[in-house]
Amino acid sequence: MNLKLERESHKAHYKKIQESLGGFGQWVLAANNNSEKANVFVETYYVNLNNQTKASFYENILDMTDMKLAEARKKDDLMKMIEELAKLVSDVKRL
Numbered sequence: 001m002n003l004k005l006e007r008e009s010h011k012a013h014y015k016k017i018q019e020s021l022g023g024f025g026q027w028v029l030a031a032n033n034n035s036e037k038a039n040v041f042v043e044t045y046y047v048n049l050n051n052q053t054k055a056s057f058y059e060n061i062l063d064m065t066d067m068k069l070a071e072a073r074k075k076d077d078l079m080k081m082i083e084e085l086a087k088l089v090s091d092v093k094r095l
Contacts, residue, residue, distance in 0.1 A: 013092045020085045021046065024061075027078060031065040038064035049086045058082055 024042045028035040038061050049057055058079055062068045067075065 010092065013088060017046070017085065017088050017092070020081065020088060023081050024085075027074075027081060028061070028065055031067045031070065031074070035065065046085055046089060049082070049089050051086065054079075054082050054086055 021043060025035070025039055028038045028042070031038075041060060041064060045057065061078060061082075062070075062075070067078075
């Protein structure tokens with residue numbers, strides 16, 4: 001019984017992670033039409049996302065999308081998405 005609950009919990013968390021990754025895709029596309037490099041980066045390295053890597057993750061995405069000079073609201077949206085994704089990844093690792 002417990003094993004089944006763990007499996008269902010993993011499925012639910014991975015679904016949330018996939019939804020979060022979709023949000024990154026939308027943000028990146030709105031930021032820059034050449035979004036492939038940033039999307040690949042996010043999909044490849046999100047598993048390493050934690051409190052120590054959030055800042056570099058953020059900087060890498062800004063660099064890849066040429067958004068370093070973007071308005072603060074857009075950059076704040078990106079940081080909020082990164083923090084949400086980091087929490088989801090942390091939750092999955094604790095299961």
